[in-house]
Amino acid sequence: MKKILKFKVLLLAVISLGFFLNSCEDDTSVFTVTETQAITLADLPFTMIELDASNPGNPAITFNWNEADFGQQASENYRVIVSSDDAFTNPIIATSVVGTTSATLSVNELNSAAGLAGLPPFTFNTLYVKVESSIGTQNGLPVSSNTINFEVQPFFNYVFEDFYLVGNGTSADWNNNNNNPPLFRDAENGNLYSYTGFFTKGGGGFDDGRFKILELRGQWQPQWGTATAEGSDDIEASGDIAGNPGTQADDPGRFGVASDGYYTFTINFSSNTYTMNTFNDAGAATFTSMTLQGSGVGSDTAFTQSSFDTHLWFINSVNLQPGDLQVMTNAGSSWAGSTSFSGVATEGGGSIPVVVQDDYEVWFNDLTGDYIMIPLNL
Structure with a gap:
């Protein structure tokens, strides 16, 4: 009886060992891909x-x-x-x-x-x-x-984005559809924008002198501001930007100024950073009128001078056609740049090209020569 019992125990051990070894085998499937030969793009039936x-x-x-x-x-x-x-x-x-x-x-x-x-x-x-x-x-x-x-x-394709100021540090106050001034886009770098002009601190409190950036007038989103949450957004001369919905679901913090004065605000959408520096306007020329002239406009059209910032001029709507433009001052000087839609004009410069007919909103800054022409229907 003892021998039979030992045999049964030994047989059970062998069976268990076999099961254990079998269960430990690696049955992982290997998924192998190989680089394809270059595919052939067929010729078109037209040229x-x-x-x-x-x-x-x-x-x-x-x-x-x-x-x-x-x-x-x-x-x-x-x-x-x-x-x-x-x-x-x-x-x-x-x-x-x-x-x-x-x-x-x-x-x-x-x-x-x-x-x-x-x-x-x-x-x-x-x-x-x-x-x-x-x-x-x-x-x-x-x-x-x-x-x-x-x-x-191609027919015309306006590929640029435009951005607008809003806030109690600006002429628009916290009104998203109040002739909000646009930022001026760099002619060489479509992700770089700046604005040189007057900002107010208003009542002087923590929440005064503030502003954000909107992508569309009349809409609160998309909006851009500081990466610091509102309420903790101390006024800083530089930092990171955040956007709703550009980088997050909630609204960003506010840019701001510590006192009334002229500043240059720069925002870079490539690096998602901003700077805010004081601008010395001492000695800047004072103009009483500006006129848009040239073959690109049907008749000479007067700019409106901003009552908030006398160095900022705008035309809300003017029909332009392919041709050239210059900005003529009341002093008889002519200002122009060489790039369409946005750029920097200089006194005695060439001419601003208009490449497509449309109704345009035109802004000009006589402190810096910055101009921007935003088509309204394209």
Whole structure:
């Protein structure tokens, strides 16, 4: 009986050991992908296309290519990339698709992509196109196709963003639709804005002399301010910016000034930083009138002088057409820059170009020569 019992115990131990060893085997599946061969973007059946602004939602162009092969049964990602040069110095993603080998752009989408790539409106220029294939949520193993090109004539595409002051340190007070002055956009860096002018401390309290930045008059969001929460937002000469909804869901803190005076406020949307520095206006020329003149305006149009800041001038609406502009002062001096939509004018400068007809809001700062022309309908 003892021998039989020992045999049964030994057999049970062997079976248990086998089960344990089997359960410890690594049965992990290995998911392997390989880099695909470059896909081929098909040639287009035309060489030129003129975009029609009256039908922006109509299909404009369809791109076709063969399927990428990453060695796995998984949906591939494709990005249609355009540029104004074949080196793709400034690549613009026109559209992205998953699991399909074609993409159609509407008139508006193609026009927007061409404008962002830097093609000027109303003239035919070459647009270069390629398709980048990748796999996974992180767009792994990207491979670019061949490049094709065609001539395209975009209609006008206003690609800039405009920003406006609001707050009790400014002429608008806390009214989001009170002829709020715009910031002046740098002509070379579309993410850099500044405003030189008068700010007031008002009653002198902690909540006085404050302001924020709005993207649209008449709407409180999107709005930009300091990264410090309101109530704890001490007045600082520089710091980080925050935005609702640009960086967060709640409203940002407030910029501010410690006393009445002239300041230069600068905000950089690339680095999300700001500076606020005093500006010495001593000795600045005083003008009593300003007039917008030139072939770009039908007839000489007078600016309105701000009652809050006598160095700030504006025209709420004036129809401009392709041509040149100058700002003429009551002293007989002519001021102009060389860049459309925004820039810095100098006395005796060339002429401000108007590239597309529309009704414009025009602002001019005689302290700095900053000007901005905001189309109202484009």
